[in-house]
Amino acid sequence: MSATMDGLAGVLERVANTSSRKRKVGLLAEWMRGLGEADLVRAVRFLSGEPVAGAGDRKLSVGHAVVREAAVAVTGVSVEMFRMCHREVGDSSETVGLLREGGAAGVEVRLEEAEQAYLRLFQERRTARKVELLVGELGRMRPLAVKYFLKVITGNFRVGLQKKLVEEALAKATGRAGEEVKGASNRSGDLGLVARAARRGELAEVEAKLFHPLEFMLAKPLDEVGDVGEAGQWLVEDKYDGIRSQVHFEQGKVRIYTRGLEDTTAAFPELVEEFERVGGRGVVDGEVLAWRDERALNFTVLQQRLARKKVDAGVRESVPVVFVAYDLLYRDGELLLDRAIGERRGRLEEMGLRVSPQRRLGAVGEIEELFAAARGRGNEGLLLKREGSVYQAGKRSGDWLKVKRAYGTLDVVVTAAEQGSGRRATMLSDYTFAVRQGERFVNVGKAYSGLTDEEIRELTKVFRGIARERYGRVTVVEPRVVLEVAFDGVQKSPRHKSGYALRFPRIVRWRRDKSAEEADGIERVEELYARSLA
């Protein structure tokens, strides 16, 4: 019997409704076990967000606009209504699935049929035809299948956690060791291929494949300098504030992938030119940085570069970028993940790329000084890498430690609270907050979430008790409640009286222990801003 999209959707819904990782893996494995080889490969491809075999790095190109247009046609709601529902639900695939329940019951769809549908969507270049195709598929499927059919396209499954779950389930379903499956998956980056090999018992034969981004190794934050233990085992590099990237190259073909496994090649033609000159094949881990006078520029400068659709000579001139390499993962047919860091580094240095300077840590006491020096060079902090360690793809490992001050947190005072929407319509869930300026409080930002429902409910009561005035959905409150907010930067802003705005503020916690007098002052904001320019 062939497997269906409905079966897949049913099991994924059960997986979502349980929090235990073990049960999630168990449920998925149990379902996979009953599949024939072809269906197993299909299912695993779907789950890894690559439903079309051999598509390589070419995308399915079914963006949010296409999904929305098809959804509106299938469900009969207006674009406006769809937007509203989407805002409430927070996920477009789920929104379409939920709305689709208002229509015809639909029929079962086999995985094979779904695969053909993905293929047709992939091959079709005209957007209008894509929409038509999608309308046909969504209209005939059952609502729950609709939700998961779309999740495959919208990239919901391309997150790391999900991938590990699929690998574990695959191992369990085929009776192979988890490490074997994971290893093959890391080498090839192609879970469909791995699924077939796992079924056949040929995992050892799965080879490394270029142009499939590997998972990145990540660093753990170092909280206390004293935690590093013996100094001599650590190699120290600067931690850059750029775009962590992986460059794959093979005789003139070059691809640059980010940690989100996105392809940013087109944005950086000068890097492509640089790697075109490197001989052989390879995968290099490093950082893309905006660069001038031998130092990195602010991340916001690099962002301007990313925002440009066309990269012409003028852009290259005004925002020059470089790639600073710090690890080598693959070279001329050899996967180097399991080699010691010293060997990887040695071979990297032979390639003639710009390499991140590295030195051995002499004494624990040096860390502070090195950190200050790195900050002085405009970098984010330090990375400590353990001598002799291997490259643990996809792991946040204790073999890499990052020394990085959070850009900052501030204790701020709430000055106004806004009514939420939907389920939070009866609560005051969005807060404008301020810092002290003499006797007054001046606003520096607004944040939406970060607190639990219970806390929001409690705060709502507090705010109603200290309300001063109401303007529609906004309640101005007495400045009493102190929140700790974290943020990614400070920028000038004419919107706020303070003249500054925090970038991406998020609420860390409610400081019940603090009174408004103990909140941070404008001086601290100014200081942080000045530092960001240095």
Added chain:
Amino acid sequence: MELQYSREGIYVAAIDLWLDPQNSQGAAWISHAHSDHARHYSRTVIGTGISLELYRMRWPAKEEWGQELRVLEYGEEMEWRGARLRCIPAGHILGAAQLLIEYGGERLVYTGDIKKKAPLCGRETEVVECDHLIVESTFGLPVYRFLTREQAREEIAGFARECLEEGATPVFLGYPLGRGQEIVGALTGAGIRTAVHGAIAKYIPVYERAGVEFGDWEPYEARDLKGKALVVVPGMRRQLEATGVDVRVAYVSGWARVANARLRAGAEKLIAYSDHAGYDELLELVEGTKARRVDVVHGYTEVFAGILRERGIEAEAPAGARGRASEEEAE
């Protein structure tokens, strides 16, 4: 009939009657005993016997205050200042009722909180024709569609059984009045050993007197959490998780229709059952009343009024009616 909407509630001036006012007035109709509807000490309070009993438990009063409680049961009528009032089941929670006011040749229905599908406890909603309807729209968006009571029963009992078989403790979060008792009924009805938190248990006798049958249940005790399902109030989730017992939390609510409720409620299992009407039910209800004019008073008022207008019904979201301060019962 002219209606005055304000943050204090809905006032029917012609007959000097308030509908679910937010503070004490002369005379008030209470649609049901949730605290965002019955929170005042009005002089005269009209409602079903059950609503009034629950209201008195939640808002005790001394006799010398001279408050007058007037019972109007389902199907009964009474004369009121030149109008005829009639009480109609609303299905929301035990005792919940709609009010039909006939005055000057016009029929006005106020739904209060309402559910159209049959509830787990209490009487099913009746739809009555009227000229003018005041309806809520807590779930007036087309993504909200809910399980039937049979499906909900199955999901509740199924989750509890699965947890217990695996040695875990199923925990159901329910508001003290309404959802809590419904879950207890579903669990005990399926023969599952169930412990009930006091805030929920204290209303069970009222349900029993109203003819709702529960199987055996025991009072919740913090030192004994294993081998049974727990029905507790939402605020207790963290406390239970901190005990180290393998608790698995289910969230039974209309909001559980959407996956992001999992994070917000801190639950792993979502059961989309509500004591409010889902989108289709609301439309069915409004159309069933054949009302020519509809006021939408709670939830997605603007949106839902817009949807009704598209269907050719004269509908609006009266400005003063919104922003009702809801308490713990967001549902």
